Amino acid sequence: DADVTQTPRNRITKTGKRIMLECSQTKGHDRMYWYRQDPGLGLRLIYYSFDVKDINKGEISDGYSVSRQAQAKFSLSLESAIPNQTALYFCATSDPRESKNIQYFGAGTRLSVL
């Protein structure tokens, strides 16, 4: 089983719909992250959480919200999806006790907003 699991793997939705992407991890890491990947832009950070009570905006948080339900779970919501949110979304985790903040990634969720 994967250490970082994202569901769903693929999703097609319509403009204006609310959608939630879920991430769960079995690594026991406190830190979790949500990124989006667009061609030619690499990965950009949407939100991150250093523990259950800590939520922080990344560089492109507008139009997104998150919920850290437990140490192992970190969900990303699009309250009213728009077409330019079509992208590949990645969840990642890290352990601050591990050197150099190595991040471990899920397999990604491909989201299309029509």
Add this chain to the structure above:
Amino acid sequence: AQSVTQLDSHVSVSEGTPVLLRCNYSSSYSPSLFWYVQHPNKGLQLLLKYTSAATLVKGINGFEAEFKKSETSFHLTKPSAHMSDAAEYFCVVSGNTGGFKTIFGAGTRLFVKA
């Protein structure tokens, strides 16, 4: 401020020939540097990391990278390309000062010809 630039968006090599993927970084303090690989429909996997213990870093699958402070570079190399190396590669710089800020390069797609 930190930044990372991958100098080539695409690199094409023949199987059995050397691979060079170029990365330059900018950091106002001693950076942590990583290379990640993303195979089609997969999440990102850590290839190698610069830990400051040695400037030449060996990673998985025969890849290595050399940290050159004077050139602010961290190029990824492999002596002999294999078909299975075809993927997208990301150079990443991460903060070292108690923050976590991680910046991804735009990615280099490696094509390997038979």
